[in-house]
Amino acid sequence: xxxxxxxxxxxxxxxxxxxxxxxxxxxxxxxxxxxxxxxxxxxxxxxxxxxxxxxxxxxxxxxxxxxxxxxxxxxxxxxxxxxxxxxxxxxxxxxxxxxxxxxxxxxxxxxxxxxxxxxxxxxxxxxxxxxxxxxxxxxxxxxxxxxxxxxxxxxxxxxxxxxxxxxxxxxxxxxxxxxxxxxxxxxxxxxxxxxxxxxxxxxxxxxxxxxxxxxxxxxxxxxxxxxxxxxxxxxxxxxxxx
Ligand code: NAP
Numbered sequence: 001x002x003x004x005x006x007x008x009x010x011x012x013x014x015x016x017x018x019x020x021x022x023x024x025x026x027x028x029x030x031x032x033x034x035x036x037x038x039x040x041x042x043x044x045x046x047x048x049x050x051x052x053x054x055x056x057x058x059x060x061x062x063x064x065x066x067x068x069x070x071x072x073x074x075x076x077x078x079x080x081x082x083x084x085x086x087x088x089x090x091x092x093x094x095x096x097x098x099x100x101x102x103x104x105x106x107x108x109x110x111x112x113x114x115x116x117x118x119x120x121x122x123x124x125x126x127x128x129x130x131x132x133x134x135x136x137x138x139x140x141x142x143x144x145x146x147x148x149x150x151x152x153x154x155x156x157x158x159x160x161x162x163x164x165x166x167x168x169x170x171x172x173x174x175x176x177x178x179x180x181x182x183x184x185x186x187x188x189x190x191x192x193x194x195x196x197x198x199x200x201x202x203x204x205x206x207x208x209x210x211x212x213x214x215x216x217x218x219x220x221x222x223x224x225x226x227x228x229x230x231x232x233x234x235x236x237x238x239x240x241x242x
């Protein structure tokens with residue numbers, strides 16, 4: 001199950017997961033056409049898949065998303081990827097609606113999705129184990145001052161959640177890790193009103209370039225793989241050194 005798999009990092013994970021032999025549940029919230037084209041790429045890679053509309057900011061949708069994905073067979077893993085930013089604002093300009101939306105999608109949504117996955121994968125519930133990878137951000141370490149401190153705080157919560165859940169289910173066959181991307185070339189920057197953000201930030205990256213969605217997906221799929229069987233509660237930075 002990959003939340004937010006119609007575009008960006010989630011879409012790159014879907015294609016790489018298909019190449020690794022997983023059937024892929026491709027969640028999206030509004031862009032059905034993009035989700036369909038990811039499904040075509042999953043099938044071209046030789047795997048099965050499903051597109052599932054649903055808002056991870058809505059608990060009823062989350063239950064339905066996971067129930068629909070059960071049609072693909074027992075859940076093997078969750079990539080908790082769907083996430084949002086918002087317009088550049090100082091904290092003294094932010095209103096409660098913005099903050100509640102940010103936390104509902106990025107934090108509450110990720111925790112509820114992980115709960116659905118644990119109920120299916122944990123040996124405590126009769127499952128066969130599996131892996132969860134959460135999408136954090138280097139903003140959790142940098143704080144994103146003057147840009148979106150609320151987003152940074154939501155990703156800081158993901159870091160703590162990753163550590164706590166990893167230890168909670170460590171004896172139940174489930175690994176829980178996170179990836180902290182830096183400046184990655186996706187639509188998320190335009191959705192925050194800054195389509196030129198990647199070009200503006202490039203020189204601040206030690207490698208002097210942005211990352212691709214595929215480079216982030218490689219780290220995520222490694223964490224999902226048997227090669228990472230003794231890795232849990234770990235957060236991998238994919239930032240070009242930033
Ligand atoms: P993106 O290009 O904006 O794509 C977002 C994806 O999430 C889309 O598939 C979108 O679906 C879906 N989505 C958005 N809100 C949703 C909701 N409420 N419920 C379900 N799906 C939802 O994002 P991205 O850059 O790939 O980012 C993916 C993750 O990496 C996020 O958690 C982000 O915070 C994190 N990250 C990204 C960067 C970066 O530089 N790109 C850096 C650090 C961390 P639709 O297509 O239907 O809209």
